[in-house]
Amino acid sequence: MKTESKIINPLLHNNYTQLAKVYKMKKERFSEVIEPIRDYIKVEDPYRNTLKWKEIWTIVEFLGAPDPIDGIDPLYYNSITRLADLYRVDRRTFSKWIIPVKHKLKIENPDRFALTPREVSLIIDHLGHPG
Numbered sequence: 330m331k332t333e334s335k336i337i338n339p340l341l342h343n344n345y346t347q348l349a350k351v352y353k354m355k356k357e358r359f360s361e362v363i364e365p366i367r368d369y370i371k372v373e374d375p376y377r378n379t380l381k382w383k384e385i386w387t388i389v390e391f392l393g394a395p396d397p398i399d400g401i402d403p404l405y406y407n408s409i410t411r412l413a414d415l416y417r418v419d420r421r422t423f424s425k426w427i428i429p430v431k432h433k434l435k436i437e438n439p440d441r442f443a444l445t446p447r448e449v450s451l452i453i454d455h456l457g458h459p460g
Contacts, residue, residue: 334394339386343379348388351395353404354443362445366391393447399458403446412444412452416459430455 342348349359363370370384380388395404406412413423427434434448444452 334389334396336395337385337389339382343385345380348380348385352392352446353407358443363388363391391447392445393450395446398446398450398453401449401453401459403444403449406449407443407445409444412449416456426456427452 337348337351342351345359346356349356352359354362366387369387370380393403397403401415406415409424409427410420413420416423416426418426430451433451434444
């Protein structure tokens, strides 16, 4: 799967700190989120602090591109509460709407968990564009 992003520039965002800033996460939280793909990110030299382009795009493919999805910013609408507000429904109603795709999401506590852009895109694809 070829992932493209207009926001991420591999020349500028070539380390974990810069990528965490693009995804609007703290570095520690970013490290937790990408933990499942650590084995796919090949780091030959443990002292190397920059990422290669392939490693960057592996992370972007896993998290999803932070670019707007049909005018919806996935970095702002990164919670169930904000998405419910976008669709103009109660959080509980919205949670019921996403039950069919909930197994694809990594939601442990819906009140405090930030969704990745890929998960936001998945929800928007399932529900359709808010009217």
